[in-house]
Amino acid sequence: MLCTPSSLLFAVPPQALMNIRTLKSIYPTSGPTPLTAMQMISLHLYINRPHGSEDSLDPHYGPYISTLPREFDSHPLTWIVRSKSGIESGGVPLLGYLPPSVHASLVTLHDRFCQDRAAVRAYLTANSYISSKYDTHLANIDDSISNYVWAWLNVNTRCIYYRLKASKEDPDNLALCPILDFANHTPNGPHMTPAPSEADIWDTAPIKPIGKGFRFLSPAGVSVQEDEEIFLAYGAHPNRTLFVEYGFVNKSLGEVEITDGEVDVQDVVESLILDHKSGAHVKSVLEGEGYWGDWTLYCSRESAQPSWRLITALRLHSLFVSNNTIHHNAIQPWRDVIEGKREMISDGNELAWKESLIKICDAIxxxxxxxxxxxxxxxxxxxxxxxxWMRENVRTLWREELLVAAAVKQRALRGDDF
Structure with missing residues (x-):
């Protein structure tokens, strides 16, 4: 059987999707503890987690919940949750091997998880009418955490954007979708794609309260042969994000060549700036202008370079380092650069910040x-x-940092313009 380009693969009716609208009748959102979509869907999974190898007893989505992964032992969020309980087995020791930027992103994810768990517990406490469904999950605190990690990760790793709100950016525009979540990720095509909804076409809130469901189309550029796998793209994310959010990375990079990569250099640059006597002042200026943090190095087939935010921070740092005293007016050339009034502060400043960039790359x-x-x-x-497999994923993260930093350093040494 041949599937022609952009043809309908399958359709999922709206009632089969698990989202804030389809669950609303089960978990009313009015009252002092309203839930977000993430919290509501994870609550439903938390309450209805299958026991062992048994099927879920949920009368609404039991068959679908029974197809979900039964555990997430290999996911780094599970490691950090277990480490908080004093457990040192499984993947917990690998936490000590993560690149600092990856570990920082994982801590941020854990904070988000804890906030959602606290909101769900508050909701359950305020709504005792469903106590018979959740008492067994709260009887043991370790089981409670384990069950909610399972529920939360199923949502975080498998949900898909689904327009339900008037605003495209509303965080509640998400859903769990049966069938679709069997699709594997690949960074490169061909990918199946969701057909645009009426809300997306007309840029309005959906007419129906739970939308019109999902329709998925085959890849646009090629035909799909029988028994050929069709993939889904999770988005143009760096490996750091894929590892922290989904628990995997794109295929290993070669030891010599790199095609795509991104490295967050927050820890190295922060130390570089704050270890200088002017560090506190530099940080204050960068924070005031919105340039503190989110500093990265990029590499692609075409080029390797620091981000504009990193260049901006290093230019200011170099300006302070080269002056024994800095007055407000002395910073104006730097402000002129970020406002587009001039291309650079000076030739000397350009050489200085690139020297700092090389030191950063060497450290990485x-x-x-x-x-x-x-x-x-x-x-x-x-x-x-x-x-x-997970150890090799961690090695891939480090290889990416090494190869991206080396590629950026090479360009800086050549004197290339960024």
Whole structure:
């Protein structure tokens, strides 16, 4: 059987989707503890998690819930939750091997998880009429956390954008979708795509309160042969995001060449700036102008470069370093650059910030080499189940940092313009 380009693969009716509208009758959102879509869907899974290998007893979505993954032991959020309970088994030791930027992103994810869990617990406390459904989950605090990690990760790793609100950016525009969540991710095509909804076409809130469901189309540019797998793209995310949010990375990078990559250099740049006597002042100015943090290095087939935010921060840092005293007027050339009134502060400043960039790249490369060596020497600890695969994912994160930093350094040494 041949599937022609952009043809209908399958359709999911609106009632089969799990979202804030379809669950509203079960969990009213009025009252002192309203729930977000993320919290409501994870609450429903939390209450209706299957026991062991049994099917879910949920009368609404039981068959679908029974198809969901039964555990997320390999996901890094599970590791950090277990580490908080003093557990050191499974993937918990790998937390110590993560690049600092990845670990920081994981901590941010854990904070979001804790906030959602607290909101769900408050909702359950305020709505005792469903106590018979959740008492068993709260009887043991360890089981309670484990069950909610399972529920929350199913939503966080498998939900898809689904327009339900007037605003396209509303965070409640999401749903769990049966059938679709069997699709694997690939960064490159061909991908199946959701057909635009009426709300997206006309840019209005859907006429029907729960939308019109999902229709999924085959890849636009190619025909799909029988028995050929069709993939879904989770978005143009760096490996750091894929690892933290979904628990995997794109395929391993080569040891010599890199095609795409991104490195968050917050920890290295923050130390560079704050270790100088002018650091507090530089930070204050960058915060005031909205340029503190979110500093990255990029690499693609076409180029390798620091982000504009990083260049901006390093220019200011170099301006302060080169002056024993800095007055407000002395910063004006830097402000002129970020406002587009001039291309650069001076030739000397350009050389200085690029020298700082090279030092940053050297620090990242050195740290990556050391971490890769440590992971290699400790490989015997990760020899069974999913641990070797996840260990290799962590190595991929470090290889990406190494190769991106090396590529950016090479351009800086050549004197290329960024």
């Amino acid at each position: 490369v050195a740290k990556a080499h050391a971490s890769l060596d440590n992971l290699k020497s400790d490989s015997a600890e990760y020899g069974h189940g999913w641990l070797p």
